[in-house]
Amino acid sequence: MSDDWNMAIDAPAPPNATQKPLAPALSASTGVEATVAGETRVIFGGCNYLGLAHHPRVIEALREAAGIYGISTGASRTTTGNTLAHEQLEERLARFFSAARPGHTVACTIDGLTANMAAFEALAERRTEAVIDERAHRSLVVAARAAGLQVNLYRHLDVGHAVELAERDPAGTVIATDTVFASTGHIADLASLVRSAPNDVGFLFDECHGVGVIGDGGRGVAIALGVTDDRVVITSTLAKAIGAHGGFVLATSDCIRRIRSTATAFVGTTPVSPALAAAATEAIDIIDQEPDRVRRLQDRASRLTAGVALYADARVPAGFAWHTPIAAVAFAPDDAMTRVRMRLTERGLSVPLVSYPGGPAPSYFRLSVTSEHTAEQVDQAIACFAEEADDR
Ligand SMILES: Cc1ncc(COP(=O)(O)O)c(C=O)c1O
Numbered sequence: 001m002s003d004d005w006n007m008a009i010d011a012p013a014p015p016n017a018t019q020k021p022l023a024p025a026l027s028a029s030t031g032v033e034a035t036v037a038g039e040t041r042v043i044f045g046g047c048n049y050l051g052l053a054h055h056p057r058v059i060e061a062l063r064e065a066a067g068i069y070g071i072s073t074g075a076s077r078t079t080t081g082n083t084l085a086h087e088q089l090e091e092r093l094a095r096f097f098s099a100a101r102p103g104h105t106v107a108c109t110i111d112g113l114t115a116n117m118a119a120f121e122a123l124a125e126r127r128t129e130a131v132i133d134e135r136a137h138r139s140l141v142v143a144a145r146a147a148g149l150q151v152n153l154y155r156h157l158d159v160g161h162a163v164e165l166a167e168r169d170p171a172g173t174v175i176a177t178d179t180v181f182a183s184t185g186h187i188a189d190l191a192s193l194v195r196s197a198p199n200d201v202g203f204l205f206d207e208c209h210g211v212g213v214i215g216d217g218g219r220g221v222a223i224a225l226g227v228t229d230d231r232v233v234i235t236s237t238l239a240k241a242i243g244a245h246g247g248f249v250l251a252t253s254d255c256i257r258r259i260r261s262t263a264t265a266f267v268g269t270t271p272v273s274p275a276l277a278a279a280a281t282e283a284i285d286i287i288d289q290e291p292d293r294v295r296r297l298q299d300r301a302s303r304l305t306a307g308v309a310l311y312a313d314a315r316v317p318a319g320f321a322w323h324t325p326i327a328a329v330a331f332a333p334d335d336a337m338t339r340v341r342m343r344l345t346e347r348g349l350s351v352p353l354v355s356y357p358g359g360p361a362p363s364y365f366r367l368s369v370t371s372e373h374t375a376e377q378v379d380q381a382i383a384c385f386a387e388e389a390d391d392r
Pocket of ligand 1: 111112113114137139178182206208209237238239246247
């Protein structure tokens with residue numbers, strides 16, 4: 001089996017590249033297996049954590065809604081582009097979180113990026129400053145700046161530093177962070193953050209890698225940690241564990257009303273396709289009806305975590321009971337990484353080699369598992385790393 005597949009899809013940008021190359025185009029994907037140039041590999045990458053992007057009921061819901069509404073509404077939801085599919089999705093999401101966040105409502109956006117934009121636009125009516133984890137997803141920084149907030153970065157996962165920066169003007173400040181960091185699987189200690197910050201501070205937690213993944217029934221890190229008060233605004237995507245496309249903000253009804261009436265990221269855009277809204281609603285039903293899916297993901301995630309524990313860069317709050325399905329692994333020197341790639345290739349596996357800032361090395365393997373990987377497949381990937389460690 002040639003190594004072109006892995007090399008091509010995983011290759012980091014050359015140092016002098018002005019533009020990050022795209023990965024080679026997939027010609028087919030089942031979520032667990034993907035095909036490039038006629039060659040199919042078991043892939044440990046991406047964020048389709050519950051396999052819902054390929055679920056027959058989700059695909060059927062999309063088809064049916066496309067037949068009813070067409071593909072695009074062709075207009076903003078404030079003019080002629082509102083559909084029952086969008087309203088049903090917002091109601092379904094609010095119900096998904098309602099046990100932990102009663103009375104909180106939802107506004108859907110085009111994606112996770114615009115969810116952050118809409119949330120910061122609403123928060124900027126009362127706040128002037130965003131204090132953001134230095135390794136947070138760049139959409140948080142971009143969205144805060146777009147909303148006119150002054151951005152100050154705190155050291156990664158450093159609650160004390162975040163609080164110190166927020167104390168300068170608590171009533172004017174929003175502390176924002178990813179709950180699960182996409183490239184390393186690190187989990188932010190939201191409970192400690194909320195407990196330690198002054199009462200007037202607001203919070204925006206990006207749960208793009210938490211919803212569907214962490215906590216009972218996949219309600220996310222904030223709910224798993226009991227962080228549910230009115231000061232906390234949650235944003236997330238519908239394109240990862242939910243398996244569809246779109247984004248949403250979960251907050252008090254007052255905050256959601258402001259988003260719906262004034263946020264450009266909501267008012268000034270054509271919403272996500274009604275077909276995708278219906279697909280997302282179906283996916284959330286499946287998460288509730290098939291609780292084993294989240295449990296299976298947790299099983300694979302704990303298997304991965306245990307299997308690479310000796311050489312992965314893992315950071316979770318003390319005593320946290322949930323495992324992240326993401327592991328960041330690096331070996332020095334470079335030829336060790338090459339040997340791991342060869343082992344993966346020989347077994348027909350692919351793990352993206354990424355070069356995001358903030359990882360354990362300039363380039364490292366970002367492994368992710370889904371509920372649809374078998375335990376044996378996870379073990380095979382782990383073995384490629386264990387063999388390298390054994391040979392040292
Ligand atoms: C932490 C985080 N926030 C926001 C986003 C943006 O979400 P979307 O892809 O739906 O725009 C992503 C997507 O990669 C993400 O990982």
